Amino acid sequence: MSETPEVLYRERQQRILDAVALRKPDRVPIVSPFQLFPYTYAGVPFREAMYDYARAREACHKFAGDFQPDADFGPVLAYPGKPLETLGLKWFRWAGHGLPGHAVYQFVEGEYMTADEYDEFLYDPSHFLASKWLPRSFGALAAFSDFPAMRRMMWFGWTGLFASLARPEMRQALAAALQAGEELSEWFASLARYAAEIKAKGFPQAYAGFSWTPFDLVGDTLRGTRGIMGDVIRRPEKLLAAVEKATPIAIEYGLAAAGADLPLCWIWPHKGSAGFLSDRQYARFYWPFLREVIEALVARGVIPVIYFEGDETPRLKHLAEVPPGKVWFHFATMDMARAKEVLGGIACISGNLPSHLLLTGTPEDVRRCCRSLIDTCGRDGGYIMDTSVMVDEARPENVRAMFDFTREYGVY
Amino acid sequence: MKDLLVQAITSMQEEEAVALAAHMLGAGAQAQTILEACREAMCIVGDRYERREYFLPELVVSGEALKRVAALIRPEARQAATGEPLARIVIGTVAGDIHDIGKEIVAFMLTANEFEVRDLGVDVSAGRFVHEVGEARPDILALSGFLTLAYDSMKQTVAALGAAGLRDRVKVMIGGAPMDDGVRDYVGADAYGPDAMAAVRIARRWSEGG
Missing domain, CATH: 1.10.1240.10 (Methionine synthase domain)
Known part of the structure; x- marks a missing residue:
């Protein structure tokens, strides 16, 4: 390859922008958020990747160099272990903290907001998060349960704030927060450094922002799956009010992507897939708010990447309501021919290459599957090659087959 | 009433x-x-x-x-x-994986269909499964996993049953988002079910001697 990194960078960027805009790129782009694989591939145990940022960067450089994705994630998916430890995060277990050293972090289900706290959340979400959610989420911030409400700082209200900050247990919590802040700054600096290095090699960054669906913002770390599913029946009005409240917050998260070279905002929906909610429940509690987020992001030039990890077949008719040529839907379980039929001319689609095939199959299996995906949904653009769900374990020769074959066979 | x-x-x-x-x-x-x-x-x-x-x-x-x-x-x-169940089933999410929602739906559906279900919870080691199979003598072992790391935990669990001489005493089914028949082959299980209803169908077939 004689092209300069600058040229490669623009080509890759254009390839993805074309696919999303439903124009025909030079070939099918490959963008895949491999989660653990880059580290195991480079011989770095995941625990080490979460603690040693330099080693995490090295592993990601090796992955990008060897496989040449069209956009690169870098070490952002290896969350930093030190601040999690300093803060005592309770809703995660991670390598060395309740899980073996090679395992990916996992979420601990719980009710971090109880059913009777909806009104408190609705009245002042910020204070609810500071005084209830933070102490429940982080062991080191238990003292924040006495954190004074910022809404009461007016007139001489501020005196109470400063008095409470001086209490010994609050000082300790603040010291932990400060330390975690320093550790997080170190991690963010590492991500920025990596982004600059990888750009110099000709790779655009695959993410410019992250957000959540409003229903999941309430369901994931506040009410928990059991909690929110029960609320759909027990207190639908309160739940709707909370999801509504979370909507502009989700938009705010996503707007961080505005203005980037590749303004991709990744959203991983969790609780709206087939089997979770009926279509009526989905149409009432889930989709209108996700659509509002998508439309608001699109209006500001952001490309929402909606990374579905379940079966979205029954939701296709809703997904077809998004503004054409502006949105990218990733599917795990899906009849891709049907998806192409419903969403062709409306949205770019990606995914569906069975992730387990990269571990349990042969390179020939992988090539066969990639060929069928490109034939089925790659015609005339609008498809991006990706696995069904994020890849942790895989055989390198299978990953190579996925990338090489797509580059070769996916040419338009 | x-x-x-x-x-x-x-x-x-x-x-x-x-x-x-x-x-x-x-x-x-x-x-x-x-x-x-x-x-x-x-x-x-x-x-x-x-x-x-x-x-x-x-x-x-x-x-x-x-x-x-x-x-x-x-x-x-x-x-x-409590009446006589169709079959006795031990269920759990395999080592290194702490996801439980899918497993609970499967347990609910099996119980609703007159199976006796003993739920070992999440992050269950191969050794614990082997111990339970040895002690409780279930007819069926149901392994759940949500992550790709579960493939190897499942494989180890099935291998450990073999090493303990218990593999022939129990039918093994697997389920969870990233599973399919290819994974079933890989881990050496007897059946894979894509959802809770499939788990019930498989368990029924087995309890009828199929």
Whole structure:
């Protein structure tokens, strides 16, 4: 390859922008958020990747160099272990903290907001998060349960704030927060450094922002799956009010992507897939708010990447309501021919290459599957090659087959 | 009265169901009657879930209503009223994986279909599964996993059953988002089910000697 990194960078960027805009790129782009694989591939145990940022960067450089994705994630998916430890995060277990050293972090289900706290959340979400959610989420911030409400700082209200900050247990919590802040700054600096290095090699960054669906913002770390599913029946009005409240917050998260070279905002929906909610429940509690987020992001030039990890077949008719040529839907379980039929001319689609095939199959299996995906949904653009769900374990020769074959066979 | 109780549970009238069951017991109803109503309600809910009329919200609310109603009955009465199950099943999420929602749906559906289910929870080691199979002698072992790391944990669990000489005594089924028949081959299980209804069908087939 004689092209300069600058040229490669623009080509890759254009390839993805074309696919999303439903124009025909030079070939099918490959963008895949491999989660653990880059580290195991480079011989770095995941625990080490979460603690040693330099080693995490090295592993990601090796992955990008060897496989040449069209956009690169870098070490952002290896969350930093030190601040999690300093803060005592309770809703995660991670390598060395309740899980073996090679395992990916996992979420601990719980009710971090109880059913009777909806009104408190609705009245002042910020204070609810500071005084209830933070102490429940982080062991080191238990003292924040006495954190004074910022809404009461007016007139001489501020005196109470400063008095409470001086209490010994609050000082300790603040010291932990400060330390975690320093550790997080170190991690963010590492991500920025990596982004600059990888750009110099000709790779655009695959993410410019992250957000959540409003229903999941309430369901994931506040009410928990059991909690929110029960609320759909027990207190639908309160739940709707909370999801509504979370909507502009989700938009705010996503707007961080505005203005980037590749303004991709990744959203991983969790609780709206087939089997979770009926279509009526989905149409009432889930989709209108996700659509509002998508439309608001699109209006500001952001490309929402909606990374579905379940079966979205029954939701296709809703997904077809998004503004054409502006949105990218990733599917795990899906009849891709049907998806192409419903969403062709409306949205770019990606995914569906069975992730387990990269571990349990042969390179020939992988090539066969990639060929069928490109034939089925790659015609005339609008498809991006990706696995069904994020890849942790895989055989390198299978990953190579996925990338090489797509580059070769996916040419338009 | 019994029909009203079934009706209350299956139509998500949780408080009414608990109050009604308490009233029935107070008026001298047999524990057996209440438990039969629970069983009937569970079948109806399971059936509606299978027909895609009910979803997670209904499973959660009726599941909690059932638990609260059953809690009104003394444990020894509960024990005496339990009939012979179709088969005994041990279920758990494999080592390194702490996901439990899918596994709980499967356990609910199996219980609703007259299987006796012992749930070992999440992050269950191969050794613990082997121990349970050796002690409890279930007919079926159901392994759940949500992550790709579960492939190897499942493979190790099946291998450990073999090493303990227990592999022939128990049928093994696997399930969870990233699983399929390719994974079943890889881990050496007997069957894979894409959802809770499939788990019930497989368990039925096995309990009928198929």
